[in-house]
Structures are given as structure tokens and as C-alpha cells.
Amino acid sequence: xxxxxxxxxxxxxxxxxxxxxxxxxxxxxxxxxxxxxxHPIVIDTKNNLLSGHHRLEAHRKLGREFIECxxxxxxxxxxxxIQIDENLILNQLSxxxxxxxxxxREEILTKLGKRSTVxxxxxxxxxxxxxxxxxxxxxxxISERKYQRIKQIYKINDSARLILKDSVIDDNLDALLLIERxxxxxxxxxxxxxxxxxxxxxxxxxxxxxQNEIKQNExxxxxxxxxNSDDNKVQLYHGDFRTESxxxxxxxxxxxFTDGPYLDSIELxxxxxxxxxxxxxxxxxxxxxxTQTELPAVLSAMSEYLHYYWIIALKHGGATGxxxxxxxxxxxxxxxxxxxxRERTDFVADFIQSEPSGKVYHEWEQSEVESDYYISHLxxxxxxxxDFMMGSGTTGISAxxxxxxxxxxxxEERTFGIAKGRITNRDKIRKICxxxxxx
Numbered sequence: 001x002x003x004x005x006x007x008x009x010x011x012x013x014x015x016x017x018x019x020x021x022x023x024x025x026x027x028x029x030x031x032x033x034x035x036x037x038x039h040p041i042v043i044d045t046k047n048n049l050l051s052g053h054h055r056l057e058a059h060r061k062l063g064r065e066f067i068e069c070x071x072x073x074x075x076x077x078x079x080x081x082i083q084i085d086e087n088l089i090l091n092q093l094s095x096x097x098x099x100x101x102x103x104x105r106e107e108i109l110t111k112l113g114k115r116s117t118v119x120x121x122x123x124x125x126x127x128x129x130x131x132x133x134x135x136x137x138x139x140x141x142i143s144e145r146k147y148q149r150i151k152q153i154y155k156i157n158d159s160a161r162l163i164l165k166d167s168v169i170d171d172n173l174d175a176l177l178l179i180e181r182x183x184x185x186x187x188x189x190x191x192x193x194x195x196x197x198x199x200x201x202x203x204x205x206x207x208x209x210x211q212n213e214i215k216q217n218e219x220x221x222x223x224x225x226x227x228n229s230d231d232n233k234v235q236l237y238h239g240d241f242r243t244e245s246x247x248x249x250x251x252x253x254x255x256x257f258t259d260g261p262y263l264d265s266i267e268l269x270x271x272x273x274x275x276x277x278x279x280x281x282x283x284x285x286x287x288x289x290x291t292q293t294e295l296p297a298v299l300s301a302m303s304e305y306l307h308y309y310w311i312i313a314l315k316h317g318g319a320t321g322x323x324x325x326x327x328x329x330x331x332x333x334x335x336x337x338x339x340x341x342r343e344r345t346d347f348v349a350d351f352i353q354s355e356p357s358g359k360v361y362h363e364w365e366q367s368e369v370e371s372d373y374y375i376s377h378l379x380x381x382x383x384x385x386x387d388f389m390m391g392s393g394t395t396g397i398s399a400x401x402x403x404x405x406x407x408x409x410x411x412e413e414r415t416f417g418i419a420k421g422r423i424t425n426r427d428k429i430r431k432i433c434x435x436x437x438x439x
Contacts, residue, residue: 003040005066006047008059013049020057021092028058040068042082050079051086077108084108088140094170096161099154102147146173153177157185163192168200175203182207187214234396234406234423238416241388241409242271245279248407253279254383256286257371257395263294266301272388273302273337279386280339285309285378290333293323298335306337313351314370334370348377371398379404393419 032055041052049056050072059067074082084105087093093101137147153176156164160179169175179188190210191203199206237244256276260268269288276286286306290298299308312334321329331351354367371394375385381403387395390408392415399406400423408423410416 004069004071006043006069007065008056008067010047011041011043011049011056011067011069012047013053013056020053024054024092025057025061028054029061032058032064033062037068040070042070042072044079045071045073048079050082077111081105081108081112094165095150095173095176096153096165096170099150099152100161102151103154149173149177153180156180157188160185160188160192163189163196167192167195169195169203172203178203178207187211234400235408236390236396236416236420236423237407237409238411238413239409240411242275244409245275245386245388248279248386250278251281252384253386253407254281254284254379254404255375256280256284256288256386256388257374258287258386258388259289259391260389263291266294266297268389269298270301270304273305275388276337277305277339280306282340283342284339285342286337286339287312287374287378288335288337289314290335292327292329292333293325295333295335302335302337306339307341308335309338309342310336310350312336312349312374315351315353346377348374368394368398368401371395372401375399375402375404390419391415393422396423 037055037059039052039055041055042050044050056067072079072082084101088098088101088105133147134144137144140147142150150173153173154161156176156179164170164176164179179191182188182191187207187210191206194206194210195203253276256272256279258272260272272288273286276284280286286302295311302308313331314334315331323329352370352373354369375395375398379385379402382405384405384407385395385399386407388409390396390410393408396406396408396419406423408419410419
């Protein structure tokens with residue numbers, strides 16, 4: 001291996017692993033103009049550049065005619081290995097790029113029949129010593145475990161990996177590993193595209209959101225041509241309950257169980273109570289979820305048409321929430337109103353331990369635990385349950401399981417489709433209603 005002065009325009013630059021960094025070229029040009037070239041570039045006997053691309057471009061930027069080169073005579077694989085080792089040593093790669101370098105490095109070493117280490121002279125070429133994975137990891141300054149984890153992200157789909165280059169997570173090992181573990185090419189590509197298009201939240205949340213969308217789309221694709229039938233076992237209406245509920249007969253409903261949008265929705269709750277006073281049977285109940293901050297206003301609005309009966313405490317599983325008022329939120333209230341006077345038949349709990357719904361079909365989806373319990377305790381087989389804002393259809397699912405009839409309303413078209421799919425297809429409520437053994 002010898003050093004020579006070679007004309008800059010005679011040096012051939014082939015395909016490189018890394019893109020040129022213009023800022024790095026400018027920095028090197030300033031340094032070279034003051035103190036000269038500290039490390040010669042490396043070329044082969046045919047003047048092909050092996051390492052030192054940024055130094056070569058700095059010379060071109062300075063208008064230098066010659067550059068000092070180390071001339072080596074090696075195979076194409078060994079030449080490629082020199083370029084990989086230099087990139088790893090310079091430590092200017094993203095984690096995604098490092099994974100590609102490590103994989104290719106091991107492929108070359110395997111073909112050469114050796115495991116090579118990176119020695120002190122970073123431009124001296126490939127050392128012939130063999131080494132273990134731990135030694136390879138030590139040479140590039142990372143633990144063996146991290147070495148293996150970085151290699152793991154190379155398993156991300158090729159197209160997804162290409163999209164993720166130069167993205168906000170290309171140097172985030174944990175986020176990349178979350179994507180790799182999905183082992184679903186289509187999902188990986190979709191995640192990569194959303195990140196490229198500006199998503200900047202937590203990758204774990206993005207994965208969950210997309211997985212939920214896929215399940216929702218599957219549900220929508222399986223919809224049958226269900227139409228409301230004359231037997232009224234299940235009646236589903238796409239639209240605003242304030243207008244669509246006009247056809248419900250007076251004093252025909254046993255229970256209204258619904259989940260409104262909580263904030264800035266006093267008029268909705270007032271309408272819910274007003275319509276409830278018309279359609280509920282005497283002694284019938286209306287239960288609605290709420291947030292603590294809205295209790296005074298909603299209680300006042302709804303009490304104009306129905307009688308306040310009780311507040312149920314719904315305890316969700318998982319972490320305790322925090323409110324800006326300095327409160328650890330341990331439960332969610334469910335308001336209980338009654339039309340006229342309720343005839344008590346048995347005792348009903350005012351505290352219930354819920355469970356995570358998974359939020360698969362809707363961001364506000366509730367668990368079936370509480371709807372199962374209160375539908376079964378406040379109505380009888382064959383009674384009619386109404387949900388004015390059914391969302392993804394949880395109340396309808398519970399009504400079917402308990403052998404009750406169900407009327408549901410939903411204003412948002414996609415959500416209505418999901419609810420219809422869940423209620424009429426997957427859970428087969430129409431069949432359940434005809435099967436007393438399903439209780």
C-alpha cells in the first residue's frame with residue numbers, strides 16, 4: 001500500500017452507501033485550506049474511490065488539482081468493506097443506516113471467510129483477524145445487545161425502510177424495533193408513509209390507530225344488506241336522534257343507555273332528557289356517561305324533564321387520569337334519571353369496575369361490562385333499549401346478549417357502518433334475540 005498524489009478529476013466515484021453532506025464538505029474545505037489534508041483518501045489500482053468521498057469533494061470545492069491517496073490492491077468485496085468500515089468509524093450514520101452497514105458487512109466477511117475487526121488505522125483496509133460478534137460490537141463502540149438490536153431493524157420491509165430514511169425516527173432504535181416486530185409488510189409501509197407525511201406522535205399510538213383502522217375497514221367490508229325489519233328486534237338509524245327518534249312511540253321504551261360528547265353539549269343532554277320524557281315508560285330509566293366538570297350544568301338541564309335518581313361511579317382499569325384542576329381522576333360518573341316513579345324490584349350497584357374496551361372501533365368506545373350489567377338489572381327479556389348516540393354499537397351488543405330489543409342512532413356515517421356491522425353481522429343480535437339460551 002503506497003501514498004501518491006493523484007489528479008482529482010481522474011478519481012472515479014461509484015455508488016456510495018452514504019449521501020454527501022454539504023455542510024461536512026464545507027467544514028472539511030475550511031480545515032484543508034488551513035492545515036491541509038490529515039488523512040489521505042483511499043483508492044484502488046483503477047482509481048476507484050474506496051473511502052474519503054467528503055475529503056475528495058472538499059478538494060474539488062477548493063479547486064485543488066491533486067489529492068493525496070493511499071493506493072490499495074484488493075478485491076471488490078474488500079474495497080466495499082473499507083467503505084463500510086469508514087462510515088461506521090466516523091459515527092455519522094443514523095441507526096437505520098448502521099443496520100444496513102452491519103448486515104452488508106457480515107455478508108462480505110462471510111464471503112471472504114473471515115470476521116474482520118476495525119483497527120486503529122481507519123483507512124488501512126481490512127484486517128485479516130477473525131473476531132466474534134461481541135468483538136465486532138466492541139470495535140464500533142456499542143454493546144453486543146445493541147449490535148444485535150440494530151441488526152434486527154434491517155428486517156423492516158425494504159420499501160418501508162427506504163421511506164423511513166431521513167425521517168424523524170431514522171435514528172430512534174426503539175421506534176424502529178416496534179415497526180420491525182409487526183412482521184406485516186403492508187402495515188410497516190403504511191406507518192412509514194404516515195411518518196413521512198408528517199406524523200410526529202408516539203409510534204406505539206400510530207401502530208394502534210392503524211391496526212384499529214384495519215379492523216374497522218374489515219368490519220365495513222363485511223356488511224350485509226341489513227334493513228330495519230318489521231319485528232323491531234333491532235332498529236338502526238343513521239342520523240341525528242333529535243329528528244330520527246320522532247317515530248318512536250310514546251311510553252314504549254324501557255331504558256335509554258347512552259354516551260354523549262361530554263363537553264359543550266348541554267343542549268344535547270337537554271334534548272335527550274326531553275325526548276326521554278316522551279318515549280320512556282313510566283318508571284323507565286335513562287343512564288348517560290358524563291365528566292365531573294359538566295355535572296352541575298347537565299343535572300340542571302336534564303332535571304327539567306326527568307327526575308334525578310342517582311350517580312353511578314364507573315371505575316376504569318389502567319392508569320389514573322389527571323385533571324387540570326389538580327385531581328387524580330379515579331372514576332367516571334354515569335347519571336341516572338327516571339321518568340315518574342321507579343318501582344324497585346332488586347338492588348343495583350352504584351359502583352362498577354369496568355375494563356379497557358381497546359378503543360378498536362371508536363376513540364370513545366366504552367366497555368360492555370357496564371352496559372351488560374345495567375341492561376340486565378334495569379330491564380327484562382324482550383324489553384326495548386335505546387341508545388341515542390350509539391357510536392360503534394356497544395349498547396346494541398349488550399342488548400342482544402341480554403335478549404332485549406334495541407334501537408340505535410348514530411350521526412357519523414362511518415361510525416354508523418361500523419356499529420351496523422358489529423351488531424347485525426359479527427354478534428348476530430337478530431339470532432340471539434330468537435335464542436333464549438343465549439342469556
